[in-house]
Amino acid sequence: MQIPKPKMFVVFLAVLLVLIVGGCAAEAPAVVQPTLEPIIEYVQVTVVVAPTEAPPPPTPEATPLPDQSEIVTAWEGSAHGSTWGEGNGPNTWCSRCHSPQNWDPESFIGPPPSCFSCKFPTDAEMRIAEGNPFIPEDEWIGIPCETCHQMENGVATQGIAWLNPVSMEYVSVNTPNELCEKCHVTTVGTGNPVRSAVSHEIILGGPAHLNYAGFIEEETPPTYCIDCHDPHTQQPVQCQDCHEIDATTHAMGRYSLMADTLTCMACHDASGAEVGPHPDEAEGGIWTTTLTEVGRSGPTTSAIISHSIQYAVACDRCHFDANPWELTVYTATGEVPEPTPTPTSTP
DSSP, rough: OOOHHHHHHHHHHHHHOOOOOOOOHHHHHOOOOOOOOOOOOOOOOOOOOOOOOOOOOOOOOOOOOOHHHHHHHHTTTSSSTOOOTTTTTOOOTTHHSSSSSGGOOOOOOOOTTSSSSSOTTTOSOBBBBBSOBBOOOGGGOOGGGGSSSSEETTTTTTTTTOTTTOOOOEEOOOHHHHHHHHTTTTTTTTOOOOOOOOOOOOOOOOOOTTGGGGGTTTTOOOSSGGGGGGGGTOOOOOHHHHHOOTTTGGGGGGGHHHHTOOHHHHHHHSSSEEEEEOOGGGGGGGGEEEEEEETTTTTEEOOOOOOOBBBBOOGGTTTTTTTTTTTOOOTTTTTOOOOOOOOOOOO
């Protein structure tokens, strides 16, 4: 159908209007909704915290003390662990060595018969001297661990030292022998003004233990007292502990017959000491080195331990002709001597 022109014009205007409105709608800016941001007020708050104590530092683990009970027990049964005795000089003079902490430097030897406070074998009662008062057993200190060792927390420290009984301060010592010689000294014949005539020094002598050339590539010879004597029991080692002995060849094969009847030192002593049966019958009459002294109670013979040793042995030292023990007579080298020919008379 053909649209009349006036109506066509109206339609054209309507379409044009629609296009214009649509174009404007496309270019119009989008509506922005306002954003409502909350208003935040920052407030400074001071928090008070109650102070707390700092935790203590961790406690270090205590080092356990060494167990020295066996050493103490050994010492208690030794000569050094029990020095008190009525006949051993329990007074302020003799205690200089027997119980150093009881020593009084002002003590002195009085006139006889009570020179010392002690009890001689012939005495029925204790002699009390004016110059060196008697020390009862419950006050006697003896030779405890602190005499030779510095102590810490009741135990002896490593090493040795000497507790000066006057200053009660420790004095350093260089060798075990230097410590032993604080007491083991001899003053007989020295003319010392205090007149302490004792023979307590031990001298290591003889050509055996001092002959260093004889120990080349072998066990070294003893140098210190503790090489042979346990420092706490004071018990000496035996010769067989260091020397292997072949019973079939030693002493010309006679050792097996003599091993139970005499000590090694009875033959190998180099000091010239007397040799004979042990004076203590409980020892079974074994032969050893002895010393005879004359004291207030008369002559007494006691067994001694010789520290002077030699390799060579002179058998005729005991096996001499007409010996009082009726021993077989031998020459110095252990041979039976040839009988002396009876001189023949001439006609």
